[in-house]
Amino acid sequence: MARHVYGPVPSRRLGRSLGVDLVPLKTCSFNCVYCQLGATPRTTLKRAEYVPTDEVVEQVRARLAEGPPVDYITLAGSGEPTLNYSFGSVAERIREFAEAPIALLTNGSLFHLPEVRGACRAIDVVIPDLDAGDEQTFQLINRPHPDLTLEKLVGGLRALRDEFAGEIWLEVFLALGLNTADADVEKLQGQIERIRPDRVDLNTAVRPAAEQFVRPVPPERLEEIRRMLGPKAEVIADVEALEQTPQMEATGRDVLELLSRRPCTLQDIATGLSIHRNEAVKHIQQLLQEGEIAEAREGGRPFYRAR
Numbered sequence: 001m002a003r004h005v006y007g008p009v010p011s012r013r014l015g016r017s018l019g020v021d022l023v024p025l026k027t028c029s030f031n032c033v034y035c036q037l038g039a040t041p042r043t044t045l046k047r048a049e050y051v052p053t054d055e056v057v058e059q060v061r062a063r064l065a066e067g068p069p070v071d072y073i074t075l076a077g078s079g080e081p082t083l084n085y086s087f088g089s090v091a092e093r094i095r096e097f098a099e100a101p102i103a104l105l106t107n108g109s110l111f112h113l114p115e116v117r118g119a120c121r122a123i124d125v126v127i128p129d130l131d132a133g134d135e136q137t138f139q140l141i142n143r144p145h146p147d148l149t150l151e152k153l154v155g156g157l158r159a160l161r162d163e164f165a166g167e168i169w170l171e172v173f174l175a176l177g178l179n180t181a182d183a184d185v186e187k188l189q190g191q192i193e194r195i196r197p198d199r200v201d202l203n204t205a206v207r208p209a210a211e212q213f214v215r216p217v218p219p220e221r222l223e224e225i226r227r228m229l230g231p232k233a234e235v236i237a238d239v240e241a242l243e244q245t246p247q248m249e250a251t252g253r254d255v256l257e258l259l260s261r262r263p264c265t266l267q268d269i270a271t272g273l274s275i276h277r278n279e280a281v282k283h284i285q286q287l288l289q290e291g292e293i294a295e296a297r298e299g300g301r302p303f304y305r306a307r
């Protein structure tokens with residue numbers, strides 16, 4: 001019989017968390033650049049009973065009976081747990097015998113469906129992802145199933161907020177240069193205001209990600225972003241581990257990648273990649289010489305854009 005329950009594992013937010021795996025590796029509607037499970041071979045929106053509900057519930061019951069005690073029971077999976085159409089009844093049945101609160105770790109992509117929001121009745125905390133404030137960044141970071149858009153994701157989370165009695169803790173994954181410029185953070189803030197979560201937890205790459213170009217955000221920039229996002233925001237990344245992770249220097253390719261997504265000022269580039277302005281100048285000059293980027297002026301300020 002497959003094992004569907006793991007832990008309890010220590011979690012900064014959830015204490016001793018007993019994980020419940022509701023989908024096989026790797027069944028997901030996203031293919032995030034930062035996924036620790038590796039690439040999604042094919043994104044899917046197919047909802048099914050991917051693992052037998054009775055088996056899952058009995059394994060949770062047995063694990064709780066044998067101890068040790070847990071602080072949370074966390075529905076998750078080797079992919080997106082709401083793709084399992086029985087996730088709501090799994091939660092309801094666990095609720096009948098478990099005292100610990102139930103959390104749902106999700107990418108949030110299916111909350112536009114009323115039946116997915118309705119299945120959250122027995123859940124105490126929903127922890128969805130939101131990593132982008134605009135469609136282009138959403139496609140770049142989350143690489144979703146073609147039928148998904150940022151507006152669908154945010155609209156679903158707004159509807160969940162209106163209908164769900166429990167707490168919503170939004171998790172934002174920050175990847176240096178992909179969603180960390182001031183303009184990115186402002187757009188994220190706009191979406192967060194629409195969703196009205198109870199908490200906003202900021203994470204970054206402290207462990208190997210699916211793509212090598214995903215780089216951690218230095219603690220100082222994380223702290224700046226936390227301040228920009230207001231009092232509900234908190235850094236949950238393991239900052240100690242981050243301080244031990246050697247920071248790579250930005251390359252010309254990083255600058256070019258940033259500029260191919262949107263035009264930036266010198267300061268945008270320095271902030272977005274957490275590098276000194278002098279280092280940004282060095283890369284800009286090189287890229288201008290190579291003809292990879294062009295300079296334009298708007299309101300008297302120089303902007304750079306990829307050609």
Ligand code: SF4
Nearest residue numbers: 028030032035079107
């Ligand atoms: S949503 Fe989660 S499981 Fe799916 S690709 Fe992104 S990080 Fe991985």
